[in-house]
Every structure is written in C-alpha cells, then in structure tokens.
Amino acid sequence: MKRNGSRGCVTRKTRFGSRERDWLKGDAQRGCVCLYGASEPQPPASGPQTSTSTQPDLKLVLCSTNTTAEELCAQRDVQGLYLQLHGDLIRRLDPSERPLQMLYDYLTAMGYEDPLRVQQEAANSDLSCMIRFYSEKPVNADQQERTLLKGVFSVRKGKTQLHKWAERQVILCGTSLIVASVKDSLTGKMHILPLVGGKVEEVKRRQHYLMFSSAGPQAQTYYVNFDTLADYQRWHRQASKVVSQTISLVDLSCYSLEEVPEYLFYCQDITHLNLRHNFMSLDGPGGLVNFSRFAQLRSLNLSHNGLGVFPESLCEIQTLTELYLSCNGLSAVPARLENLQSLQTLCLDGNRLDSLPEELGKLSQLCSLGLSFNDFPLIPGVVERLGALDKLAMAGNRVETLDLCSLLRMTHIKSIDLRFIKPDDQDGNGDFAQCLAFLSAVCIRRLVNVPWAFCGPTV
Known part of the structure; x- marks a missing residue:
C-alpha cells in the first residue's frame, strides 16, 4: 500500500524524465540522494501539497553506491x-x-x-526525517542564539550622561559582552565586559534598553538600545543566564560544532569549557590548535568528538586541572602530556589505548585516572609512580595478568575499578581467576589499603 504523501523520485514524472528513470531502473545500485540546503524545509502556507509543489532547498542528485561525498x-x-541522523547531531x-x-x-x-525495494525506499524524501543529507551546514536559530549573539546597536558607556550614544558592534559570546567598532570589528579597539557575577537590568521608562554591568569594585557599565522587542528579549534572556553563574562556565555541548566562535577567545575569565558531543577539528580560527589562548582554563571536556588522535596542542594549556577525552578513538597518548603539571583529573575512558607513556609519571598532582574500556593487557606500570593518584578506573579492559607485587606497591590508591575485565586466553585463565579472588579478598582490603573496589567477572 502506498503511503500518503510519499515523494519517490524513481516513479514520479515531475522529478525526473524518462531517461533518468530508465537509468535508475537499469541497476539497483543506482539511486538518488536528497540534498537539503541550510534552511529547514517549510510546508506550504495552506492546503495540501500537490504533485508539482517542491521544496526550494531540496535537490535530488543521481548517483551510485560507489559515488563518494567528494565527487558529489x-x-x-x-x-x-553533512549528515544528520534522527534529527540529532549534524556531522561533516x-x-x-x-x-x-x-x-x-x-x-x-x-x-x-x-x-529494488531498497532503491525505491531510498528515493523517498519522506525518509529524511530519519536520515538526511545537507549540501551545507544548517543554521539552527536557537543554537546560534546560545552560542553567539551579535548586532549593531546604540551604546553608551558609564552611568553618567557625559558619555554620548554611538553606533557600536555588540557581541555576547561565552561569558563576556564585547563592544567593538562597527568598521574595524576584531581588528580595532574593543571593550570586553566580563558578565559572570555581574548584572543585566532593564532600564525603566525607556523602551528596549538594557544595562550591562560587570562584577567587582571597579565594575564597568554599558547601556545598549535594541531596535526591536525580539532583540531586547533575546539578549536579556541569554545575558541573564551568564550573570547568574557562580563560575565562568561555557557549555557548548551537543551543538555539532567544528570550531568555537573566535570571539570566545576574548573571554579571558573562562575557567570551564564543555564541548562534549561535537565534532571539533584541530585547525581553523576556532580549532583546538588555538585553545592555548584561554589563559585561565582549568576544565576542558572534549569527550565524544571523534578526534582519532590526541591533540598535542592541548599540552600547552598549562592551567588545566581537568581534561576529559573519553570516546575519541585515541590509540596513543603523547609524552608532552607531562607539561600539564597542574592536572588532577584525566579521563581517557572508551578509547583504544593499550599503553601509557612513562612521562605520565611526572604528573605529580594527578589524583584521578580513567582508563576504562580500552585495550590495556595489564595495569600500566607508570601508575606506581603517580604518588598522588587515589582513584583508578580500569573496567572493561583486556587484562591478561594482575601483577600482585605491583599492586602491593600502589599503597596510595584508595579506589580501583576492575569490573568486566576479559582475558584474551579464555581457556587457561584459571590462575587469573584465582589471582582475582585473592586480590579482592586479601590484597585490596588489607594489604593495599583500598577501602572499596569493584571486581567483576573474568569471562
């Protein structure tokens, strides 16, 4: 039974001519891909969609299963x-x-x-609600509002009437309000107003006015006159979230970002940056290679970004105390990580690691190390040299041997997670099971002074 509203390009005469349809029917490995533009497709203003009504940002492209994205x-x-699955994140x-x-x-x-049925269903644009391809990255207005607000408005500095109103470019990004020249923008003189702990207030008896003030005894104030009620409400809503924060946190998780807005680097008070579940790239003006510009950054979360390799440029951010790089397909950790002498928490769960560099032992303040669900055949020897380490997560690794002598020397560890460890040698792991039983019964509680530990099955 044919679904109502289906729009298959193989059979509809309004989409392709007879030559194209014959070409498609000649081989089941041929088909068409629906490519959408940056804007979401809009339904008709009124009435049902007719057979001749098409969406202006939808293009049907003939290709085969061997056609690459580069060729398209x-x-x-x-x-x-770009690809979007189930209306979720969009990746290149x-x-x-x-x-x-x-x-x-x-x-x-x-x-x-x-x-043939697969070819027919693939040609149906109704499938785009589950899997959709874009010819350019779509712009989500709500997401853009939370990431960056920018416009040209009348601005006055200070609370006195001595300062004049002037047209300025105003940017709200991260934790700061940036006031710059309309002409020169980032290349000219800028005024940066940190907003965390400050105030944003509506100006009574004036329409669409907001007062932005920074915190501290030497607080600065800017008045901004917005053109419309919508602009006024948008800026008021977003700025109110920033001033209410107790720490300089910027949360840009789950935004399908490849780079951060370049304006974010001018927010020099940022201490916590959450970029979890994005597609961050190394290069580019807002790429990871430039993150050393964050002068006070202490916590950085880059989990679930599909990085593939450990970005060595992160080893230059010497203020970091927390670094989260879970689920990035990492197979190696650079020796330069020893530069992060302030690092206290390092989370590398869900990667492909099977070893750690000896230089990691120089991280004298590291107290929490997450290595769960990697490919470690044993507990890394460098752990013994991490004197401040009190929490070690090793669940879900391919541990073949537990070196009891090594564990006995790790008297500094207070908690260890050994759940779901699976030796490669399933037939001859009797000694391993016996070792694990001894460890949980005697070594963990009495000899290594571990108050609690997780010990899972060996198979």
Missing part, C-alpha cells in the same frame, strides 16, 4: 556534505564516504532485503 561536492560545487561527511551506500545500509539495517 564537485558536481554540486559545494564545500562539503568524510570525502571518501558514500552517501547512497550509507542510505542503503541504513534501510538494510531496518529490515529491507530486496535491492
């Missing part, structure tokens, strides 16, 4: 293609990825087996 970009003259496709094959694999995983 060349055909469409675009910089990159690797040039070698094949969009139509990805679409076919998705349908096969749903239970479609007949190649």
